[in-house]
Amino acid sequence: MKHRAAYFAFDRFPSAKGSAVHIAQMADELFDVFGGGLLGVLGGGDLPRYQREGTREIARFGERIPNLLDRVEAFSAWVAAHLAPHRETLEICHVRDPWGALPAVAAPGRGYRVVYEVNGLPSIEMGHTWPLASPRTLGKIRELELFCLERSDAIVVPSEVIGGNLRGLGVPAEKIHLVPNGAEVGPTPPRPPDAPDRYIVYVGALQPWQGLDVLLRAFVRLQDLPGLRLVICSSLPERRARTVRRLAERLGVAERIDWRFELPHADVAAWLAHAAVSVAPLTGCARNLDQGCAPLKVVESMAAGVPVVASDLPAVRELMTDGEHGRLVPADRPAELARAVRILLEYPEAAAALGARGRRRIEDDLTWARSRAALADLYRATACRADRPAIGGDTHVLA
Amino acid sequence: MTPCTVTTGFFVLGRCGRPSVADCPRCRRRVCAEHADPQSGTCPECAAAQGYGSDDPHDPTWIVRYRRRHYEQAHASYQGGWTTYDDYDRGAFNPGDDWSYGSGDFGAGDDGGFVDS
Ligand SMILES: [Zn+2]
Ligand SMILES: [Zn+2]
Numbered sequence: 001m002k003h004r005a006a007y008f009a010f011d012r013f014p015s016a017k018g019s020a021v022h023i024a025q026m027a028d029e030l031f032d033v034f035g036g037g038l039l040g041v042l043g044g045g046d047l048p049r050y051q052r053e054g055t056r057e058i059a060r061f062g063e064r065i066p067n068l069l070d071r072v073e074a075f076s077a078w079v080a081a082h083l084a085p086h087r088e089t090l091e092i093c094h095v096r097d098p099w100g101a102l103p104a105v106a107a108p109g110r111g112y113r114v115v116y117e118v119n120g121l122p123s124i125e126m127g128h129t130w131p132l133a134s135p136r137t138l139g140k141i142r143e144l145e146l147f148c149l150e151r152s153d154a155i156v157v158p159s160e161v162i163g164g165n166l167r168g169l170g171v172p173a174e175k176i177h178l179v180p181n182g183a184e185v186g187p188t189p190p191r192p193p194d195a196p197d198r199y200i201v202y203v204g205a206l207q208p209w210q211g212l213d214v215l216l217r218a219f220v221r222l223q224d225l226p227g228l229r230l231v232i233c234s235s236l237p238e239r240r241a242r243t244v245r246r247l248a249e250r251l252g253v254a255e256r257i258d259w260r261f262e263l264p265h266a267d268v269a270a271w272l273a274h275a276a277v278s279v280a281p282l283t284g285c286a287r288n289l290d291q292g293c294a295p296l297k298v299v300e301s302m303a304a305g306v307p308v309v310a311s312d313l314p315a316v317r318e319l320m321t322d323g324e325h326g327r328l329v330p331a332d333r334p335a336e337l338a339r340a341v342r343i344l345l346e347y348p349e350a351a352a353a354l355g356a357r358g359r360r361r362i363e364d365d366l367t368w369a370r371s372r373a374a375l376a377d378l379y380r381a382t383a384c385r386a387d388r389p390a391i392g393g394d395t396h397v398l399a
Numbered sequence: 400m401t402p403c404t405v406t407t408g409f410f411v412l413g414r415c416g417r418p419s420v421a422d423c424p425r426c427r428r429r430v431c432a433e434h435a436d437p438q439s440g441t442c443p444e445c446a447a448a449q450g451y452g453s454d455d456p457h458d459p460t461w462i463v464r465y466r467r468r469h470y471e472q473a474h475a476s477y478q479g480g481w482t483t484y485d486d487y488d489r490g491a492f493n494p495g496d497d498w499s500y501g502s503g504d505f506g507a508g509d510d511g512g513f514v515d516s
Contacts, residue, residue, distance in 0.1 A: 001450055014411065014412060039409075047412075049448065050447035050451075053407070058409065066494050067494075068492035070489065082451055085452075130492055132490070132491035132492075133491040133492065134488075137491060140488065
């Protein structure tokens with residue numbers, strides 16, 4: 001099977017993580033535009049190494065290589081090998097990280113265009129998740145990122161903050177295209193049968209920069225509210241929750257927390273829809289501030305119509321306005337976070353109005369349909385630029 | 400009757416479950432009429448694997464071959480670009496050194512997702 005499009009991500013797929021929703025939407029659009037394609041992702045567990053569905057293929061990298069740098073290098077080699085059979089037909093290769101970008105941009109004499117989607121930069125991210133990583137090593141990763149950014153034909157970013165950061169690194173502004181994260185606004189799903197009467201909800205991963213410690217400390221300050229529970233819908237498996245659970249025990253709030261792990265996307269939507277408040281307590285660390293982030297949980301909470309309390313970071317301000325679509329509070333301040341949540345709980349009508357306006361904001365500006373249309377335009381424009389016709393000539397030119 | 404065990408779906412995965420009619424000649428799993436390749440009779444997983452030069456999707460040696468080929472190419476085309484990692488660089492990225500200290504296994508959620516929201 002020869003493809004005109006390929007999408008590579010150093011990420012397990014499918015999975016319960018927000019990134020999987022993002023990959024599903026982007027790859028689906030790419031393959032719609034080009035009549036099929038190859039999706040190259042991480043596998044492992046029960047996931048088959050290869051799948052074929054009509055004109056689409058999924059290939060999964062499942063090597064158990066313990067060292068992360070060894071693993072990403074092996075992934076790059078694997079991507080190179082999976083691009084090779086499509087050399088003659090490929091028009092667009094969409095990548096999501098430098099490990100996929102490197103083999104895509106550096107293939108000698110490539111005839112396809114590379115769209116590099118930058119949701120963040122490992123040179124910043126890894127400094128936060130791997131405390132032993134030295135500046136020298138992160139510098140090498142930065143060099144690799146710059147190498148790939150320079151050679152990509154188009155760059156997609158989910159937020160202005162990330163775009164601005166890339167311009168700061170010398171990426172020409174005209175190469176950068178904003179395609180925000182979206183959400184679906186649909187009918188309200190039924191209340192989860194095991195949902196407590198009144199709860200605040202956290203949805204997402206558990207890394208330190210997510211700010212769960214701030215949320216737990218805020219929750220301590222809400223102990224006087226009878227029956228109030230905190231539901232944490234973790235996108236990571238239970239064994240990754242140890243640090244957060246230990247802190248909850250130390251703070252004396254463990255008994256009032258309900259954990260759910262790796263729920264399917266539809267179940268998370270139900271937990272969001274029936275929460276009193278959804279909290280996105282992202283910390284004000286360099287990872288969130290300088291690099292930027294595009295927290296899908298904020299968009300999905302707004303789409304569910306639940307009032308959001310989020311950290312006041314530039315990337316979040318792009319999504320919502322304080323007092324109109326939700327509440328923004330200073331990052332890393334448990335007392336302020338607790339106060340904002342308490343007020344929403346005390347004034348449910350005002351809270352519901354925020355939720356409704358947040359939902360409308362998504363309907364009007366931040367649907368996946370809208371983001372996908374922008375992406376489709378970019379694919380067409382990039383694949384068929386006049387200065388270098390698409391491979392295969394006119395038969396592949398799309399209107 | 401053994402049902403066909405081919406994984407179906409793109410974003411939400413399931414099992415085919417139709418009645419199987421044959422064995423895949425490569426991996427021996429039972430496949431239904433719809434999922435057996437009309438020419439070779441292989442299952443879709445084996446058929447796709449062959450397209451990528453890997454005869455057996457469970458053969459661990461292919462990655463070694465790919466890696467060697469990639470680095471031969473890499474040294475020809477990335478000269479002067481990014482530098483390669485040494486043992487010192489690699490040393491900081493062993494399992495257990497990250498924030499989730501102690502988890503060195505490879506289940507769901509342990510891999511990738513550098514910038515997950
Ligand atoms: Zn087979
Ligand atoms: Zn079948």
